[in-house]
Amino acid sequence: MFPSQKAQFGAGFFLRSLSLFFLAFITFSAPGQILKEIPQPTWAYQWTAQTMPSYIDTFSIGNHPILDAEGSLLHKYCEAIGEESVGTLFMVVRPKYDTLPDKRLLKLGAVSLYRDSLKVDQQSIDLNRIEGDPVIVKVKFQARSRSSWFSKHFRMHESIDLAEVIFYEAQLDDEQIRKVESYLALKYSIKIDQICSKKQPEYLDLSGNGLWNYKVDALYNEQIMALGRMDRANFFQSQSFSPDSKRLQIALDSLVILGENPPVSIQDSSLMIVSKGSDKLGRQCGGNPADYLFKIKLFDWVSSAGTLLIQMDTLLNYTNVMVSDGMNSVPGTYTTLGNSTTLSVPLATLNDATNYFIVGVATPDTCNPLYNVAFRYCDSAGYNGLDLGLDTAALPVDCRIVSLDDGSVFDTLVSQPFIQLSNMDAGHYELLASNQNGVILHSVFAFNSCPSQYFMHDGGASPGSHDFVFSSAETLPSTFSSGRTSNKEGNSIYTNSATDSGIGHKATSQKNSTEESINIYPNPIPRGGNVYVSFSNLDDQQFTIQIMDNKGALLRQENFTPNLGNRKYQFPLNEPGTYLVRVLQSADQYTLQTIVVK
Known part of the structure; x- marks a missing residue:
């Protein structure tokens, strides 16, 4: 049952964290290996629903049954796990009631679970209260050697169910724990984004590669689900449900009954992550008439399936549905029946290299537009960029720009009615502008390379670092229009559009030696390393250099005037984290760079 080489026992320390969601029905344990570098764990889960005349959602989490507590x-x-005093334990726990009793819910050797705490060897730690939704409970512990003070017997209160138990005799490290937790989260559609540690802020696959990241994918955290196949861990899903087994269902080619999988082929190591957009920020009158419903990410995807089906327990009402990566769009379809909506997404044109978005386009409202946007494709200065005008009544506005290619994120609070982004690298981007009333503009767009961008980087900066120029102004260019039309490339068709403003956007990050430039590098840097700001052809002009935390709070500010003898400013960053470095050239023009300290 266990490896012959036992772990060292001792008095000790334990670490735990947890995450929330639901369960289902019988008992079975099958061989499998999530961590190939660690001896096989003790592993109990229900392999199949078998023949169950009463197999209904109250006996399942997602598409999987719960374990038979009497088996x-x-x-x-x-009880074999209960013999052990050292190890790492994972349990998928479902509360049967919204409010659990204030008593011990489960005893497994030295480990006891309560509704708001966990005890190991009589040491207690507080947990977020377990109520309503299923949870993944994990604990890495080291207790005293078993003796008469604790029993190996297994006890479980009738108010909870178990769906899966995994126990490793080893004390796993953070990445190994994250892999196991991610496996369980993807299998049962349990969200774990709210408990991401700073060291492991994302879902990981069996090889440790990132699948879903809270920083980049935060707009799509309402529900995170997976389809795919991982033979090593006995994972095959051509269909999945939300944890309550009824609110949301995704499947390949056909929707089948709970507990089954449509008969399609999926190659080993193929994964599809489908995450639902958050409902917290609603569309407001005067904003763009589009809802970004789902995000789809493919990883080594090879399958015979031609269609992704998504069934929701809500009614949608759109003029059309599109699947877009910002550069290209293909039509999707949706049908309604009763109180549910089924979306159909063609998979033939999707590939691993891109993020895809399912967008519902509504009939434009009659309110005055709150924004205008113009995308500049290799403009007269030879750069990509965008101009965004905002209604003064909507200010201040939170703006977020995500590079979908390298995962960098730029957040800023806009208090002026016009902003401009210049010198944007080729790639795919997501833009969200919102205020306390909801979404003003949500768009995914893409740029190709411009000839001038081949000369953008020097002095140690790396291509793709997105050191674009951000500027703002109190007045809108007179060339801005208010119409709802698509841009010249047909991209970002879900936004208002305006003509190229033609104003003097100065690409100050250009690194051509004959033109003015500002370069902030390197990125990322090690803890205690120096950040450099170099200036070209900008001698005898005073600049203000500001260092801020990732929320925009000012940490340091100094003036610097480059000259023939000194054209480089440097400063250290000693604490790990994300910082913003802003170089102000004037009140409305500056260069901004995000710096990550590891």
């Missing part, structure tokens, strides 16, 4: 096999495995 002798479950007790056998759990």
Whole structure:
């Protein structure tokens, strides 16, 4: 049952964290290996629903059944785990009631679970209260050697169910824990984004590669689900449900009954992550008439399936539905029946290299537009960029720009009615402008390379660092229009559009030696490393250099005037984190760079 080489026992320390969601029905344990570098764990889960005349959602989490609490096999495995004093334990726990009793819910050897705490060897730690939704409970512990003070017997209160138990005798490291937790989260559609540690802020696959990142994918955290195949871990899903087994269902080619998988082929190591857009920021009158409903990410995807189906327990009402990566769009379809909506997404044109978005386009409202936007494709200065005008009544506005290619994120609070981004690298981007009333503009767009960008970087900066120029102004260019039309490339068709403003946007990050430039580098840097700001052809002009935290709070500010003897300013960053470095050339023009300290 366990590896012959036992872990060292001792008095000790334990670490835990947890995450929320739901469960289902019988008992079975099958061989599998999530962590190939660690001996196989003790692993109990229900392999198949078998023949169950009453197999309904109250006995399942997602598309998987719960374990039979009375089954002798479950007790056998759990009592074997109860013999151990050192290890890492994972449990998928479902509360049967919204409010659980204030008593011990589960005893597994040295580990006891309560509704708001966990005890190991009589040491207690507070947990977020378990109520309503299923949870993944994990604990890495080291207790005293087992003796008469604790029993190996397994006990579970009738107010909870178990869906899966995984126990490793080893004390796993952070990445190994994250891999196991991610596996369980993707299998049962349990969200774990709210408990991401600073060291592991994302879902990981079996090889440790990132699948979903809270920083980049934060707009799509309402529900995170997966389809795919990982033979090593006995994972095959051509269909998945939300944890309550009814609110949301995704499947390949056909929707089948709970507990089944459509008969399609999926190659080993193929994964599809489908995450639902957050409902917290609603569309407001005068904003762009589009809802970004889902985000789709493919990883080594090879399958015979031609269609992704998504069934929701809500009614949608759109003029059309599109699937877009910002550069290209393909039409999707949706149908309604009763109180549900089914979306159909063609998979033939999707590939691994891109993020895809399912967008519902509504009939434009009759309110005065709150914004105008113009995308500049290799403009007269030879750069990509965008101009965004905002209604003064909507200010201040939170703006977020995400590079979908390298994962960098730029956040700023806009208090002026006109902003401009210049010198943007080729790639795919997501833009969200919102205020306390909801979404003003949400768009995914893309740029190709411009000839001038081949000369953008020097002095140690790396291509793709997105050191674009951000500027703002109190007045809108007179060339801005208010119409709702698509841009010249047909991209970002879900936004208002305006003509190229033609104003003097100065690409101050250009690194051609004959023109003015500002370069902020390197990025990322090690803890205690120096950040450099170099100036070209800008001698005898005074600049203000500001260093801010990732929320925009000013940490340091100094003036610097480059000259023939000194054209480089440097400063250290000693603490890990994300910082903003802003070089002000004038009140409405500056260069901004995000710096990550590891």
